[in-house]
Amino acid sequence: MAMExxxxxxxxxHLLSPEQLRARLQAVGEARYHYRHxxxxxxxxxxxxxxxxxxxxxxxxxxxxxxxxxxxxxLAKSDDPAFRRxxxxxxxxxxxxxxxxxGVEKWIQxxxxxxxxxxxxxxxxxxxxxxxxxxxxxxxxxxxxxxxxAVASSxxxxxxxxxxxxxxxxxxxxxxxxxxxxxxxxxxxxQAPEDATFAMHYVTNHAKTRAEQEQVIDALNSKCExxxxxxxxxxxxxxxxxxxPPGCFVPEA
Amino acid sequence: MAMExxxxxxxxxHLLSPEQLRARLQAVGEARYHYRHxxxxxxxxxxxxxxxxxxxxxxxxxxxxxxxxxxxxxLAKSDDPAFRRxxxxxxxxxxxxxxxxxGVEKWIQxxxxxxxxxxxxxxxxxxxxxxxxxxxxxxxxxxxxxxxxAVASSxxxxxxxxxxxxxxxxxxxxxxxxxxxxxxxxxxxxQAPEDATFAMHYVTNHAKTRAEQEQVIDALNSKCExxxxxxxxxxxxxxxxxxxPPGCFVPEA
Numbered sequence: 001m002a003m004e005x006x007x008x009x010x011x012x013x014h015l016l017s018p019e020q021l022r023a024r025l026q027a028v029g030e031a032r033y034h035y036r037h038x039x040x041x042x043x044x045x046x047x048x049x050x051x052x053x054x055x056x057x058x059x060x061x062x063x064x065x066x067x068x069x070x071x072x073x074x075l076a077k078s079d080d081p082a083f084r085r086x087x088x089x090x091x092x093x094x095x096x097x098x099x100x101x102x103g104v105e106k107w108i109q110x111x112x113x114x115x116x117x118x119x120x121x122x123x124x125x126x127x128x129x130x131x132x133x134x135x136x137x138x139x140x141x142x143x144x145x146x147x148x149x150a151v152a153s154s155x156x157x158x159x160x161x162x163x164x165x166x167x168x169x170x171x172x173x174x175x176x177x178x179x180x181x182x183x184x185x186x187x188x189x190x191q192a193p194e195d196a197t198f199a200m201h202y203v204t205n206h207a208k209t210r211a212e213q214e215q216v217i218d219a220l221n222s223k224c225e226x227x228x229x230x231x232x233x234x235x236x237x238x239x240x241x242x243x244x245p246p247g248c249f250v251p252e253a
Numbered sequence: 254m255a256m257e258x259x260x261x262x263x264x265x266x267h268l269l270s271p272e273q274l275r276a277r278l279q280a281v282g283e284a285r286y287h288y289r290h291x292x293x294x295x296x297x298x299x300x301x302x303x304x305x306x307x308x309x310x311x312x313x314x315x316x317x318x319x320x321x322x323x324x325x326x327x328l329a330k331s332d333d334p335a336f337r338r339x340x341x342x343x344x345x346x347x348x349x350x351x352x353x354x355x356g357v358e359k360w361i362q363x364x365x366x367x368x369x370x371x372x373x374x375x376x377x378x379x380x381x382x383x384x385x386x387x388x389x390x391x392x393x394x395x396x397x398x399x400x401x402x403a404v405a406s407s408x409x410x411x412x413x414x415x416x417x418x419x420x421x422x423x424x425x426x427x428x429x430x431x432x433x434x435x436x437x438x439x440x441x442x443x444q445a446p447e448d449a450t451f452a453m454h455y456v457t458n459h460a461k462t463r464a465e466q467e468q469v470i471d472a473l474n475s476k477c478e479x480x481x482x483x484x485x486x487x488x489x490x491x492x493x494x495x496x497x498p499p500g501c502f503v504p505e506a
Contacts, residue, residue, distance in 0.1 A: 133479075137385075228499070229382045229383045233489075245482070
């Protein structure tokens with residue numbers, strides 16, 4: 001009880017040092033980042049069928065397609081040309097310089113490597129409502145929060161490099177048909193750490209009160225929930241039989 | 254191909270009769286209303302443990318608690334005192350005339366009958382992010398759409414009476430500990446059909462073009478997805494072991 005009161009006082013009064021803030025963010029990622037999700041564990045163990053990988057690629061495309069929109073919402077929150085120039089890189093990474101380039105296109109190529117047709121992927125036909133609701137919650141979070149919180153919600157990139165490296169090795173091993181579609185992950189191996197460094201630097205410098213630091217931590221937590229819930233919906237619908245919601249993608253037998 | 258073109262012409266040009274509109278709505282409900290959801294099938298078969306019923310009551314409380322807020326958003330869209338007077342009944346049904354009455358309170362009593370403490374239910378601690386995202390998508394749909402679409406999204410009440418009657422019988426049979434908490438459903442047995450009749454009458458009279466009629470049908474479809482996705486999240490987390498997302502309610506063993 002005494003400890004609880006102490007924690008509360010501490011929580012209210014003391015600004016975390018940059019190292020303490022980073023440690024708190026690291027702890028959120030370790031507990032809640034989706035690298036621990038049952039669907040990823042199955043994927044990395046090589047247990048997923050081609051139809052299940054297709055369902056994942058198709059549904060995750062909705063998330064991928066919203067990333068530049070999310071980044072444009074963040075851009076629109078800033079009064080600072082230097083910030084906007086730096087953040088603009090993310091939109092470029094995902095949209096590319098011309099048709100046929102960029103992360104969104106590369107994700108379509110991954111879905112094609114899984115055996116889906118581009119025309120099937122782009123219109124979001126048959127994606128899971130649970131995935132859509134989670135991704136839309138991300139856009140709402142970014143749209144309705146401060147620039148600080150919106151930037152902080154991107155901090156899951158602190159953890160994505162390790163997941164992507166692991167995933168690329170295991171995809172080559174377990175799902176060789178995906179190899180022609182791995183360019184998205186190759187790009188993210190360098191982009192994500194750069195982006196995470198920028199965002200980490202930003203939140204460290206702009207969270208000026210303990211309350212703002214807690215908002216940063218909460219934002220990372222919320223983003224972890226958004227990523228996790230997408231995999232909940234995919235794992236539920238496509239692993240055990242009988243759970244695909246009405247109207248959603250049905251893999252070929 | 255000829256048939257497809259014909260359908261398209263028909264879709265664009267012809268206003269549905271009230272009977273045709275009702276038949277289309279009925280067909281959506283039959284295919285997509287959550288009475289067919291695997292979690293409800295398990296519930297009605299008496300297969301759920303007390304912990305699983307608690308998880309359902311706790312998570313569904315978030316939906317219940319948002320209903321009067323959703324209805325206030327709808328009220329705020331109308332310029333017509335007569336409409337607002339009629340719709341106000343729904344807020345009264347859920348909030349009651351004084352503390353301790355109304356549908357929201359009755360749902361808390363159901364959760365208490367399942368063995369949860371009121372203090373555990375009211376703050377939404379440990380609810381599934383997937384449930385929260387689906388329910389928040391309902392508020393967003395209502396907030397951002399026309400009055401016609403917002404009203405149409407309530408049309409799932411066309412189908413709720415049958416589900417509730419069936420559920421009450423089966424709950425008495427399979428989950429007798431819930432009997433002291435069934436007042437919510439007793440109330441809804443008469444409220445839901447009254448509300449559905451009003452909403453059906455409203456959309457029939459206010460959808461003046463085929464495009465508006467299609468919006469009405471789409472709204473019912475979206476609402477069915479919102480209800481279904483909540484049960485997807487609950488069924489995923491609480492039926493098979495190992496799937497409860499980090500930070501969510503864990504039933505006692």
